[in-house]
Amino acid sequence: MSPTELAEMCRKAGVKATSQRIEILRLLLSSTRHPDARSVYENAKKRFPTISLNTVYQNLGIFEKAGLITRVSASGDRMLFEADNTPHHHFICNNCDEVFDFENNALDAIRPPTEALKLGKAESVRVVIRGICNACQAERSTSQ
Numbered sequence: 001m002s003p004t005e006l007a008e009m010c011r012k013a014g015v016k017a018t019s020q021r022i023e024i025l026r027l028l029l030s031s032t033r034h035p036d037a038r039s040v041y042e043n044a045k046k047r048f049p050t051i052s053l054n055t056v057y058q059n060l061g062i063f064e065k066a067g068l069i070t071r072v073s074a075s076g077d078r079m080l081f082e083a084d085n086t087p088h089h090h091f092i093c094n095n096c097d098e099v100f101d102f103e104n105n106a107l108d109a110i111r112p113p114t115e116a117l118k119l120g121k122a123e124s125v126r127v128v129i130r131g132i133c134n135a136c137q138a139e140r141s142t143s144q
Contacts, residue, residue, distance in 0.1 A: 001029060013066035023047055024059050025068065025083065034072050034080035034099040072099055089126055093133035100133065 001009070006025050007017035015021065027043050028035070035043075041056040060081055063069040072080040072090060075097050084101065087108050091100040104127075112122035132140075 001026065009068065010066075013063075013068050015062055015066050015068070020044070020048055020051055020055065021059050021062075024056060025063065028063075028069055028081060028083040031082075034082050036078060036080050040081070087124075089128065091129045091131065091133070093136055094130050095132050095136040098133055098135075 003022050003026075006022045006029075010017035010021060010025065023044050024040060027040055037053065037057050037060055040060070041051070041053045044051050044056060060069065060071075063083075064071055064081075067085070069081050069083045070085060072082060075092075075094070078097065080099055082101075088101045088103050089107050091102060092098070093100075107127045110125050110127070112125055116122055
């Protein structure tokens with residue numbers, strides 16, 4: 001996406017489009033992975049050497065609140081982020097913490113159960129499957 005398109009995306013979400021915000025959003029949209037804040041920070045520093053990690057955290061929070069990105073919980077307190085807001089689900093490897101996206105029509109059709117709706121208004125349903133990814137399984141079998 002061009003900087004103009006990214007700025008427009010920010011404006012439509014009610015977020016002021018600064019050059020640093022546009023860069024952070026560009027990094028998230030162009031990523032094929034689910035980066036953490038430090039990874040976004042390290043990459044943003046290439047274009048904005050004076051950007052701080054705190055600025056990245058603040059902007060990730062602003063983007064999340066505006067619905068431009070989603071926070072993905074990995075293991076422990078590690079938070080990852082993604083800008084792909086299309087319906088999809090996650091497989092998280094318990095060994096390497098890698099997060100894989102996958103689509104499944106049957107899972108997309110799941111509606112929030114009544115018990116969840118009694119707690120509040122559901123905005124989305126995402127399924128998270130935890131296990132050991134193929135790469136880690138292969139590594140385990142070759143090391144045994």
